[in-house]
Amino acid sequence: MQDQERVAARRPVTRQDVARYAGVSTAVVSYVVNSGPRAVAPATRAKVLDAIRLLDYRPNAAARALKLGSTQLLGLVVPDSTNPYFAELSHAIEEAADAKGLAVLQTNSAGAALQERNLLQKLISRQIDGLLLASVGAVPDLSRVAAANIPVVLLDRDEGASGLVAVGTDYRAGSRAGVRHLIEHGHTDIGLVVGRDTGGTTAAREAGWLEALAEAGLAEGPIAHVGFSREGGYEAGRRLLNRERPPTAIFASSDMQAIGVLRAIHETEWAVPDDIAVISFDGSVESEFSWPPLTTIRQPVHDMARAAVDAVTQDRAGSREEYLSFPTELVIRASCGRHPIKR
Amino acid sequence: MQDQERVAARRPVTRQDVARYAGVSTAVVSYVVNSGPRAVAPATRAKVLDAIRLLDYRPNAAARALKLGSTQLLGLVVPDSTNPYFAELSHAIEEAADAKGLAVLQTNSAGAALQERNLLQKLISRQIDGLLLASVGAVPDLSRVAAANIPVVLLDRDEGASGLVAVGTDYRAGSRAGVRHLIEHGHTDIGLVVGRDTGGTTAAREAGWLEALAEAGLAEGPIAHVGFSREGGYEAGRRLLNRERPPTAIFASSDMQAIGVLRAIHETEWAVPDDIAVISFDGSVESEFSWPPLTTIRQPVHDMARAAVDAVTQDRAGSREEYLSFPTELVIRASCGRHPIKR
DNA sequence: ATGAAAGCGCTAACAT
DNA sequence: ATGTTAGCGCTTTCAT
DSSP states (O other): OGGGGSOOOOOOOOHHHHHHHHTSOHHHHHHHHTTOSSOOOHHHHHHHHHHHHHHTOOOOHHHHHHHHTOOOEEEEEESOTTSHHHHHHHHHHHHHHHHTTOEEEEEEOTTOHHHHHHHHHHHHHTTOSEEEEOOSSSSOOOHHHHHTTOOEEEOSOSSOBTTBEEEEEOHHHHHHHHHHHHHHTTOOOEEEEEOSSSSHHHHHHHHHHHHHHHHTTOOOOOEEEOOSSHHHHHHHHHHHHTSSSOOSEEEESSHHHHHHHHHHHHHTTOOTTTTOEEEEEEOOGGGTSSSSOOEEEEOOHHHHHHHHHHHHTSTTTTSOOEEEEEOOEEEOOGGGOSSOOOO | OGGGGSOOOOOOOOHHHHHHHHTSOHHHHHHHHTTOSSOOOHHHHHHHHHHHHHHTOOOOHHHHHHHHTOOOEEEEEESOTTSHHHHHHHHHHHHHHHHTTOEEEEEEOTTOHHHHHHHHHHHHHTTOSEEEEOOSSSSOOOHHHHHTTOOEEEOSOSSOBTTBEEEEEOHHHHHHHHHHHHHHTTOOOEEEEEOSSSSHHHHHHHHHHHHHHHHTTOOOOOEEEOOSSHHHHHHHHHHHHTSSSOOSEEEESSHHHHHHHHHHHHHTTOOTTTTOEEEEEEOOHHHHSSSSOOEEEEOOHHHHHHHHHHHHTSTTTTSOOEEEEEOOEEEOOGGGOSSOOOO
8 A cells, every 4th residue: 555655657748648638640749849741720730739738748759760760869989078179179069969959979989999990880870860070090990880871070180081071170271370470489499299190180280380490491390299188298398398409489289288398398497488488289278278378279169060060961971072171260378478589 | 874873872771681681580680689588599699690790780779769768878968068077077977878888968058057958858858768967056957857757867966966866076075185285284374266156066165175274273264256167266366366465375176266276376476386375176187287286186087977877777766865975085286385385 | 499560659651 | 731550670479
């Protein structure tokens, strides 16, 4: 008898229930819910809407997905969502997707190709309608995705890939503009901190640095190849500072690396920008609140996210090749200094 | 004739196809795929497995979800996934979920109650199997979720909530330990930077600070109530430093706020920790690479994530009340100084 | 050990 | 304008 208090496990409300309650057929409920494809008389429509409200009916997405063959789900794979750049990109993607009624399954590859492949498998079997991939390698294995006919958009790329849409910023031009700014400050010895991998955006960032130097007739500065992380930047900073004649300015090709560089500089008790200037690439929030605030080449993350979501939801996606490149913006803050450094 | 090159839109491989290819019934394929509920002869099993491999068959998650009434999907709502603390928590949750074969729908409420409600609606209609919620308000509106019979676990809480499982750390004890550490360094004038909201974890963090002071017989230091952001911390820092007699140490109740405080201090050209010591709460990576590196009270994010995922996937979830509290760890770095400050 | 078939909730073509 | 109904791919009961 005491067990009578047990809460009845409510069976979820279905379209059947709504139809019955409103005294119409299930088809009509469908027409109302989806605003089509058939018209419904205003009076009937009102009845159905009432029933929906009263019963607190919510369409079953799984059933809908099964019927339509579309889940309204996007898959997103990034190396590390904890990295502010990817965190901001992911956030922007989520917003852009949400605006289109799409939800996103966010996953982390930890920068490992194997893990990335596993994730793709899982996402495919979840019937995602599109895949946004910031891949570890230059040539991700997309055979399974292609076989499943899922549109793909590559993120964080410096060029298109065979038959795919890719989005990125103009890393080369951005880097060049940043380094040129350093040169305008009078610097002639500008070091580079950049990723360890060859190709990809790393090469483009490096190329921009080189171009700016060449343009100004300056000699190539010292380079430190390290991981795209704070730790990597720290290591790079130490290496550059320990040279016989350290550069007077450093271009770090990502915010994370710049943060690490700053730490290395602070540890040697040099002043930024008076003893050494620093400039970074990405423009994530963290660059604004470092000490000193970093001059940075900002990527238009929101524009890129929107473009990526747009592209992946277009019919033509997956069957076209296109590279969507976005311009960067030089955000000038304190780390690059006001005056040329004399040493 | 040219159009013949057109790629045939492959119909996805279904369980039917596999059954036909392997010369068995669809039921047997099911038994093999799910390792149950019926046994299958080893030879048959092998045939089916071969067919699966050959046809590159992947079960349709939507169909499975419809049939089973379970999507293997978790919903996650945080105020801002761009905040390193939530980024790390989300990342850890994703890992914990993935280990259980669950995927997670990550969403951002932007700290707005209305947006939060909308997200919950959307997540519910996607038939999530469980909800992880770091809510904006002290008492989230969970009526819809409850009606849908979806287990909920509250994140980032300092206490249980009626009928719900909640996870959090011991904010009060952690804060107290941190402030006590400052006191051991000889500080007697310790300011507090804390959230603007009353109640919730804010109150607990404040209580810990107060307790440590009381314990040591010290007077209550100055308080700045600001948002849980870098900007908020900056504002708080300025306010505290502009006092007639600034505190010699500041306890910032989150890493983000501490980062802002550091900026304010640097701008006044005071030295940390020599002129003023700082200590923070959370222990996200960013605290490690600030300058100087922040002494911080670290939350065991991974443990919390695992516990949250475990709890939300338990049958009993949603019908029990429990508060899972995790201990913090004091991570000592440079920002709290070695010696008492004399001013 | 295996197979046949009902049915999960929804959409839309086809009827009326 | 509205109703009837087949079928999306899967699981599992019930039969064999």
